[in-house]
Amino acid sequence: MSKQIVYTDQAPAPIGPYSQAVKVNGMLFVSGQIASELATSGDIKAETKKVMENIGAILTAAGMDYSNVVKSSIFVKDLNNFGAINDVYGQFFTSEPPARETVEVARLPKDVNVEISVIAV
Template identity: 75%
Template sequence: MSKEIVYTDQAPAPIGPYNQAVKVTTACGSTTLYVSGQVAIELAPLGDIQAETQKVMENVGAILRAGNMDYANVVKATIFVKDMNNFAAINEVYGRFFTSDFPARETVEVARLPKDVNVEISVIAVN
């Protein structure tokens, strides 16, 4: 097994002791990319949940590309939201990035997110 740190300047730099993504390749050649939760800190001050979700998904896409993958490789997503009343708006934007064979997913309401954002999304992609 080999482990590679994936980084792109097209998404926010980590704000703690973690990486944007870690790519693991097994001896049989399968590759999994674990993308850390992405937020839209570039949009501060925050307020438009659809614009925030769009930016988060663009950040995820930039990291996927840096790992030589794209949204079609995503098999699992986790969405953390500050207010579940924003679920429909978040889901609408999120859905634009997947056309078929949608990934498995959960959406969880949380009390607070880093930098007081409203949405954070992480994904796992396989090639």
């Protein structure tokens, strides 16, 4: 098994003892990404777009892109934002979108409104 830690300064540095992403045997596991600088803006679309851009930067650092994503997990503070998040999220997966779940949670790191993680191959 070959294990590679993936890091880019084009996405937020980890805020705890974890890696932005880990690549193992051609599979990339991207940690949940947030956009803390936009959390208080009240603009869930801008926050989601920044999260997806962070994921894109990590995918690029690993030699991949959005077409490699096979699974995503979305954690959101308010499920009433589901439609707005989907509008932005869908712009990054225009064909053959990955499998996914969306879960409402009580609280997220740095009080953000949305966190997204992905698995890519």
